[in-house]
Each structure stands twice: as structure tokens, then as C-alpha cells.
Amino acid sequence: xxxxxxxxxxxxxGTQAEKISTKYGLPHISTGALLRKNIEEKTQVGxxxxxxxxxxxxxxxxxxxxxxxxxxxxxxxxxLLDGYPRTLAQAQTLEGLTKLDIxxxxxxxxxxxxxxIVNRMVCPVCGKNYSKRLHSSDICDNDxxxxxxxxxxxxxxxxxxxxxxxxxxxPIIAYYKAKGNIVDIDGxxxxxEVFARIEKALYDHDKNR
Ligand code: AMP
Numbered sequence: 205x206x207x208x209x210x211x212x213x214x215x216x217x218g219t220q221a222e223k224i225s226t227k228y229g230l231p232h233i234s235t236g237a238l239l240r241k242n243i244e245e246k247t248q249v250g251x252x253x254x255x256x257x258x259x260x261x262x263x264x265x266x267x268x269x270x271x272x273x274x275x276x277x278x279x280x281x282x283x284l285l286d287g288y289p290r291t292l293a294q295a296q297t298l299e300g301l302t303k304l305d306i307x308x309x310x311x312x313x314x315x316x317x318x319x320x321i322v323n324r325m326v327c328p329v330c331g332k333n334y335s336k337r338l339h340s341s342d343i344c345d346n347d348x349x350x351x352x353x354x355x356x357x358x359x360x361x362x363x364x365x366x367x368x369x370x371x372x373x374x375p376i377i378a379y380y381k382a383k384g385n386i387v388d389i390d391g392x393x394x395x396x397e398v399f400a401r402i403e404k405a406l407y408d409h410d411k412n413r
Contacts, residue, residue, distance in 0.1 A: 205230065207303060207406075209259065209286040210377070211310030212369045213362060214317035215391045216398060218333045220310065220325075221286045221401050228406070231279045235268055235287040237331055240354075241323045257356050259321055260364030262372060269297050277300055290373045294378075307380045312391035314366070321362045323352035350410060 205228065209217050218234070225232040239257060249271055253263040262268075272288055287305070289295040298304070323336040327344035334344075334351060342351045356365065380386035387405045391398055399402030 205410075206280045206305045206347075207282075207284045208304040208307035208380075209310070210291075210307055210386075211391060212312065212314070212317060212373075213365045214320040215309060215312040216320075216395070217286050219317065220330065220397055220402060221284055222332060222398060223395070224284050224402060224406075226282075227403075228283050228289040230284045232284050232286065233272070233275050233279065233288075235272055235290075236330070237287075238271055239263060239268070242271070256402075258361070260361040260368060262357060262368060265291060265293055265297070276353055289376055292379060293374055295376045297351070302386065304317075307386040308389050308405060309377055309380075309386050310389045310391040310398070313315060316392070317360060317366065318362050321357050322359055324357055325353055328352050 207224065207230065209221055209224075209300075211217050221232050221234065224230065230260045239250070239253040241256070243254050244250070249267055252267050257283050268288065268290075276283070289298050320335065325334045325336060325339065325342065326332070327334075327346065327349050328351075329349040330344060330346045332344060332346055343349070344351055356362075377386065387409070389398065389405060
């Protein structure tokens with residue numbers, strides 16, 4: 205299955221992506237994670253992306269799309285795509301690269317988002333997200349690595365990222381609604397509650413194919 209995962213920063217995409225990927229055996233493609241890897245490895249893509257990410261802006265479409273196209277070639281049988289498309293132009297480009305079977309749109313009370321993100325820690329090895337409120341140590345359960353905070357998870361940058369989401373990314377929801385392959389998922393509640401809604405949406409989709 206080819207699944208797209210949508211939602212504003214802090215909606216819980218990363219956490220749900222890990223669960224979906226494990227349960228359905230799908231490779232998780234996160235353009236944000238791929239860009240951060242490029243930044244760490246100081247590649248040309250990373251150098252370009254860094255100045256946008258640190259200001260909460262979107263990296264240039266062509267840079268991200270080229271990187272994604274390479275990744276999609278490695279996953280011909282299915283994937284979970286998180287963080288792409290983020291603009292209408294990217295949504296149209298994606299049509300030429302592959303077809304998503306279903307897009308899961310995680311909706312969340314905007315009031316919760318900033319607090320969630322500024323309290324987020326992430327494992328630099330496996331990418332798992334943690335909340336400082338729920339996880340008292342700074343060690344990853346999966347691999348024992350020391351957790352870090354993303355440099356773009358500050359209150360100021362998060363507010364910018366939310367604005368970018370509203371202006372540049374939200375119009376894509378109408379694009380997929382017109383195609384009829386998007387399902388809204390209530391992202392409020394705990395991780396397992398949200399995951400149960402996702403499982404139901406995927407089950408219903410499969411049943412109706
Ligand atoms: P994320 O990990 O999905 O929150 O993405 C982190 C940052 O990476 C975003 O704020 C953007 O600066 C950049 N980014 C990720 N995906 C894209 C994309 N599809 N297009 C442009 N920029 C992106």
C-alpha cells in the first residue's frame with residue numbers, strides 16, 4: 205500500500221508513522237528526516253536545506269523532490285510517505301512519480317501543538333519521538349541512544365512552521381478531497397487511541413477496494 209501521512213507539525217505524524225510502519229511492514233519515508241540526514245552529512249542538499257529549516261520555511265521544491273524521487277525508487281511495493289507533498293506543486297509532481305492509495309490527514313487542536321513540539325525529544329539513531337512530560341530520562345528505549353531536541357522545535361520557529369502549514373500545505377487537503385482518497389483522522393487523544401482510528405481507516409479502505 206502507498207500511504208500519505210498529513211497533518212500540521214506536532215500532530216503526531218512521526219509517532220504514528222513508526223506504529224504504521226511496524227504493523228503494516230511499510231518503509232517510512234520522511235522528507236524531514238532525509239533532509240536532516242543530509243544536513244548531518246553536510247551534503248549539497250543539506251547545505252541548501254539548512255537555511256530554510258532553521259527559519260521554519262520550506263526547502264526548495266526541486267531539492268526535496270529530487271531527493272524523494274531517489275527514495276521512492278527503493279520502495280516500489282509500498283511505503284508510508286510523511287512530510288511530502290507540502291505544496292500544491294509538490295502534490296502535482298508526486299502524481300508523476302507515484303500514486304498514493306490513501307492519504308491520512310491527522311487533525312489536531314492547534315492549541316496543543318506548540319506545547320507538544322517544544323517538549324519533544326527525538327532519538328538521533330532510530331528517529332523515535334518522546335515527550336519530556338511522559339519520558340523522564342533522556343535515553344531512547346529502542347537503542348539506548350541519548351535523545352536530542354530538534355533545532356527547529358523552538359516556540360518561535362514552530363509558530364512560523366504552523367503558518368507555513370496553513371498557507372502552503374493546507375490547500376493540498378482540498379486537492380486530495382477532490383480526488384476522494386483522503387481520510388480525516390482525529391489526532392486528539394493518546395497515541396493508541398489515534399492509532400486505532402488509523403487502523404480502522406486503513407481497514408475500511410482495504411474493504412472497499
Ligand atoms: P518535518 O520533519 O516533516 O517536520 O520537516 C522539517 C522541515 O524540513 C520542514 O519545516 C521543512 O523546512 C523541511 N521539509 C520537510 N519536508 C519538506 C517538503 N516536502 N518540502 C519542503 N521542505 C520540507
